[in-house]
Amino acid sequence: MALRGHETIDHAADMGIRGWGRTPAEAFEEVASAMFEIVVNGRGLAPSREIRISREGDDLTGLLIEFLNGCISEADVSGTVLVEVTIGVLGERNGKWYVEATALGVPVADARDRLLVEVKAAARYGASVLEREPGAWVARCVVDL
Amino acid sequence: MARVEVKKVHDYLWEIPKSGEMNVPGRIYADQESIEFLLAEEKSKEWDALLQVRNVACLPGIQKASLAMADIHPGYGFPIGGVGAFDLDAGVVAIAGVGFDINCGVRTMVVGLTRGEVEKRREEIADALFRIVPAGIGSTGSLKLTMKEIDEVLLRGAPYVVERGYEAPEDLAFVEEGGVVEGADPSCVSAMAKERQFKQVGTLGSGNHYLEVQYVETVYDEKAASAYGIAPGTVLVSIHTGSRALGHQIGMDYQSVLQRASEKYKIPVRETELVAAPIRSPEGERYIAAVKAGINCAFANRQAIAHLVRKAFRSVFGLDGRDVRTLYEVGHNNLKFERHLVNGLEKELLVHRKGATRAFGPGSALVPERYRAVGQPVLVGGTMGTSSYILVGTERGMEETFGSAVHGAGRRKSRKQALREYRGEAIIKKLAAQGITVRVHSKPGVAEEAPGAYKDVDNVVAIMEGAGINRRVVRLKPIACIKG
Numbered sequence: 035m036a037l038r039g040h041e042t043i044d045h046a047a048d049m050g051i052r053g054w055g056r057t058p059a060e061a062f063e064e065v066a067s068a069m070f071e072i073v074v075n076g077r078g079l080a081p082s083r084e085i086r087i088s089r090e091g092d093d094l095t096g097l098l099i100e101f102l103n104g105c106i107s108e109a110d111v112s113g114t115v116l117v118e119v120t121i122g123v124l125g126e127r128n129g130k131w132y133v134e135a136t137a138l139g140v141p142v143a144d145a146r147d148r149l150l151v152e153v154k155a156a157a158r159y160g161a162s163v164l165e166r167e168p169g170a171w172v173a174r175c176v177v178d179l
Numbered sequence: 180m181a182r183v184e185v186k187k188v189h190d191y192l193w194e195i196p197k198s199g200e201m202n203v204p205g206r207i208y209a210d211q212e213s214i215e216f217l218l219a220e221e222k223s224k225e226w227d228a229l230l231q232v233r234n235v236a237c238l239p240g241i242q243k244a245s246l247a248m249a250d251i252h253p254g255y256g257f258p259i260g261g262v263g264a265f266d267l268d269a270g271v272v273a274i275a276g277v278g279f280d281i282n283c284g285v286r287t288m289v290v291g292l293t294r295g296e297v298e299k300r301r302e303e304i305a306d307a308l309f310r311i312v313p314a315g316i317g318s319t320g321s322l323k324l325t326m327k328e329i330d331e332v333l334l335r336g337a338p339y340v341v342e343r344g345y346e347a348p349e350d351l352a353f354v355e356e357g358g359v360v361e362g363a364d365p366s367c368v369s370a371m372a373k374e375r376q377f378k379q380v381g382t383l384g385s386g387n388h389y390l391e392v393q394y395v396e397t398v399y400d401e402k403a404a405s406a407y408g409i410a411p412g413t414v415l416v417s418i419h420t421g422s423r424a425l426g427h428q429i430g431m432d433y434q435s436v437l438q439r440a441s442e443k444y445k446i447p448v449r450e451t452e453l454v455a456a457p458i459r460s461p462e463g464e465r466y467i468a469a470v471k472a473g474i475n476c477a478f479a480n481r482q483a484i485a486h487l488v489r490k491a492f493r494s495v496f497g498l499d500g501r502d503v504r505t506l507y508e509v510g511h512n513n514l515k516f517e518r519h520l521v522n523g524l525e526k527e528l529l530v531h532r533k534g535a536t537r538a539f540g541p542g543s544a545l546v547p548e549r550y551r552a553v554g555q556p557v558l559v560g561g562t563m564g565t566s567s568y569i570l571v572g573t574e575r576g577m578e579e580t581f582g583s584a585v586h587g588a589g590r591r592k593s594r595k596q597a598l599r600e601y602r603g604e605a606i607i608k609k610l611a612a613q614g615i616t617v618r619v620h621s622k623p624g625v626a627e628e629a630p631g632a633y634k635d636v637d638n639v640v641a642i643m644e645g646a647g648i649n650r651r652v653v654r655l656k657p658i659a660c661i662k663g
Binding site: 042043045046047049091096103106107110111113115142143149151152155158159160161176178179 | 280371434594
């Protein structure tokens with residue numbers, strides 16, 4: 035298995051997504067990429083917009099869901115489809131986990147012929163962020179379509 | 180090793196007996212084949228619906244049984260097709276019992292044209308609906324609202340949209356609750372939710388949301404069909420959508436609120452998504468007020484789309500708006516305060532229906548007067564290549580299921596499996612050969628929603644009829660389908 039990557043997973047009604055990497059931040063970036071690929075065929079699209087996403091969570095798994103839902107909400111409100119995200123900071127302070135990220139994308143109108151399916155939300159059901167072995171993090175959840 | 184044991188009650192009903200932490204039994208409407216399918220999933224899949232029925236049965240204050248209609252499949256915490264009713268003092272409100280698409284539902288309208296007239300011009304009407312009704316990712320509605328006016332939508336629902344010129348006022352008598360529920364509180368809805376929605380009122384969405392032009396193929400119950408004003412060959416249009424981004428955001432926003440409430444009030448969490456708050460707690464009351472705002476938003480959304488559907492029929496056929504009348508509208512992802520009999524006594528309950536339709540039987544004061552003698556129409560979506568149904572609620576359904584019904588066929592194949600097996604282009608061609616015109620905003624989306632990915636809707640409604648819970652009134656066949 036590559037050091038980092040992502041995939042979709044079978045789910046009865048919706049879609050499971052999984053991302054892995056050497057750090058929680060890489061796993062978050064990858065699982066977000068899996069979600070973006072459900073929404074748009076972004077291959078070859080040149081990002082022209084930048085969106086900042088800052089979220090908090092009670093634990094790493096809670097943070098993952100807040101982060102993915104933050105991507106969905108911020109993209110929707112700005113009329114953007116996202117194609118990639120870079121985590122700037124991911125850490126813990128005062129008992130809360132937090133993430134600051136920059137997502138790149140294009141206006142919905144510029145990707146009209148590449149749009150696939152809308153993601154309503156990332157669900158906590160079946161979600162986890164785990165270090166399977168030292169330096170091998172896996173983040174996963176199900177998205178409601 | 181099965182985690183859930185079931186026993187047969189009769190040919191169409193199975194029970195998970197009350198045991199351990201369960202407060203009530205679980206009851207699943209299914210035939211032998213369906214229950215075997217569910218049991219196989221229960222043994223082999225990480226996500227399974229039967230375990231969810233059992234987990235819901237463990238929630239505090241649940242009454243009579245944790246129920247699953249015949250279109251049951253795995254959801255998030257609650258199964259899709261799940262119904263749970265709770266005592267107002269001892270019970271809880273569970274976010275999983277509503278889901279992210281608050282008051283997703285169906286409006287069905289009767290068109291004053293013959294089947295032949297519409298079939299001759301099905302390509303034109305499909306194109307007009309596709310052009311006039313905004314759908315797909317990022318679409319915006321024609322109803323221009325300010326951020327302040329979105330609060331009016333949340334408070335006043337469909338009547339507000341009618342006031343804004345999205346006709347017709349006479350629709351409202353045939354919309355569940357008259358198109359507005361009391362007790363919505365826009366202050367319980369986040370600014371993000373409102374900001375996402377204020378441009379989206381009057382949009383269809385994507386995924387399994389659709390518009391479908393249909394005709395009555397078979398009449399099973401002439402008395403009810405006559406009360407509904409439909410007969411063989413009657414043309415209808417069905418709108419399937421919900422509260423759009425506002426509902427999704429309410430779900431996101433309150434997930435962590437109810438998770439903290441579960442900890443605070445010591446409500447055991449058996450699945451991460453099955454979090455809850457006491458109905459009479461500040462957290463529960465705020466969530467319920469937000470859901471009611473979402474319910475009103477969905478009513479407003481379908482009213483705005485109904486207006487656009489009329490516009491499409493006017494543009495093709497020159498019909499007056501009154502030639503497209505609302506037969507009924509009802510949601511299937513809802514919370515409702517309702518009065519039901521429990522142990523022989525009528526009491527007010529909070530009923531959760533997650534992918535289940537309210538189905539009130541004959542005589543209910545909440546059924547429009549025109550339909551009261553026969554019972555409320557229950558609108559059941561099929562797939563774009565098979566059938567849809569209009570059912571009617573029964574007295575037995577009122578007793579056993581708090582007046583509930585199925586909401587659709589229910590998925591049988593995962594989206595990934597559907598994408599592996601079907602191609603959107605091929606499905607569209609195949610349906611065209613059957614006389615069904617399809618217009619889509621996303622071809623891969625069509626593959627995911629392929630008719631073969633769903634259970635046999637004929638069988639699903641037959642199970643409910645066999646159990647005496649709902650009765651078939653008519654079966655509908657598609658003429659044209661517009662997918663979001």
